[in-house]
Amino acid sequence: MNDRRCFETLDRSLRDLFDCQAKPFGRKSVLLGGDFRQTLPIIQGASKSTILASSLPRSYLWNNFKVYKLTKNMRLQRPNITSAEQNLISEFSSWLVSIGDGDIGTPDMSDPQDIKLIRIPDQYLIPYTDNALTELIRLIYDNDTLKNPDATTLSRKAIVCPTNNMVHEINSMVLDMAAGPTKTYTSIDSVVPHPGDNTDIDVLYPVEYLNLLNFNGLPTHVLELKFNSPVVLLRNLNPKDGLCNGTRLIVTQLLPAIVEVQIMTGKFIGRKVYIAKISLTYKDKELPFELKRKQFPLRLCYAMTINKSQGQSLDKIGLYLPQPIFSHGQLYVALSRATTPHSLKIVIVPHGDDDAALTKNIVYSDFLKEIDSTAN
Template sequence: MRLQRPCLSEQEKTEISMFSSWLLAIGDGLIGTLDLHDPQDTRNIQISPQYIIPFHETALTDLIQFIYDDDTLHNPSASTVSTKAIICPKNETTDEINTHVLNMAPGTSVTYHSKDTVIPHTGNNEDTDLLYPVEYLNMLNFKGMPPHKLELKVNTPVILLRNLNPTQGLCNGTRLIVTQLLPAIVEVQIMTGTSIGHRVYIPRINLTHTDQELPFSLKRKQFPLKIRYARTINKSQGQSLNKIGVYLPQPVFSHGQLYVALSRSTNPSTLKLLIVPNDHNKDNETKNVVYKDFIREINSQ
């Protein structure tokens, strides 16, 4: 397990053992009270106060400062930024956090606007400009696409959204840190993969998104980058982080999400949760969704 490390004191070993057992119980859905609306798969669990940032008006800022302290924001490096993250259930929430952290980071931001056009599915271009004005296209955001308004600062961590040059380590999902912002290109340093430390240039490219619910495909010319201070729980799977914040403005909604979020931590002392309370839970309570029938089926094989 990623929690076990050499040179631990007996107290640390005990704390880690208890934390590991707690994580496994969450993963198996063994703790908490049954949710009356879904008693088969969902339980309400209480989180120990040591992992909780109490909810208040500026609690999100407190969570951000726990993960991205002043030293990290003012003197970032690939080794420090790549091992920290705030994770949450939905993409919309990650966008909110990314904007919040960017505003807290020092430096002057540079904004790059995309050029958006449509490709009608029918091949008929008549009245396209009238039906789908540019202002409407600029508002569209899709998974795997950069935003129309891409705001960046030097030292901002970003993720690459397309395969540009795999031989140079520029693959979809590669994490980068911005080193220079120029009018036509963005210089970045690679933080993950086989080319860590290399500086490369990212150009604007044409990206196309096709959605069967829309009568057109969106063609967007933009830098294939997205800010990566925060990420979704699903995107964090398989990663080990030295400092992690879990932001839950709403409960998890899928099997095993809470376990995945909590188990990214390599040390229980570097984990914090911010839970937004509602009519059904306090700021130290949240839902855990576990499909026990699925687990039993896997264990029986």
């Protein structure tokens, strides 16, 4: 939502399409929805100024938008909740907004402007021990869920953490706990040399090495699945029918060349579709080749990264922090997936003598105040 390049490309296309070069979006009205408290465009190794420069408010289009802010907390409008529950939800929502705005916490000496240390209230914490992660998993995915999983239950639960490496570890742990046999699918990996490269690249980078490579947005070489395990789609296959990058699905059949899945989220809930292996490529300027991987564009999603969880509303959410979050809005995104204060549990892994109830919160408060100044 925040990447200005997408909207500038749309703007130029609509101006050309409707032969109206003088008016933004070809004189068409454009309505956007989002929250700048959430994560900003992801640019590997970029500085704060570079990240902000790529965001929508830094676009030439920004002055043409009018900003309106929502003011009513719809969570408090639920029927059949008591006044005590309303007060609890109201306090929880105010706490989340304070974290999103960067208004609470102690400035961190490494970057006092943008980083604050937040003390997590005890009611949300699982005290850290060697078994804290297993306890968190058991709390989110209880025995009944693991033995009798269904789309409705799984769509309302998740564990989130900052990095993909930790996501893979948690997914493997939960899959081992789940009932039923495991079916393993392996990818076919190859390299595409850069133009003009005359080196015998297949000798330099054998298949065994390529199989070990894992990158964000790319399925793993080994994909292990079980009947009724939740997965997330890694590519836009058919957006018109609900098959978008980030769509959560549940496995309903494991066939030799095809996986049958059922959509768990969005307006196409319940629809069954078939997923085949496709060829995906990964380019990186630091790699001397382009990796080509033929695999199902799926990944287990008992756990997911904080960034991938944006847009989800969950009845049970576990936040696992083996290390602090590392970019603007990540802590707010993770905590605000919870629909009630009772649905959230957090494990913070302390390092050395660190307080196990403290964690970092990164918020570009100056950027948010700039946005607020343009709101109506």
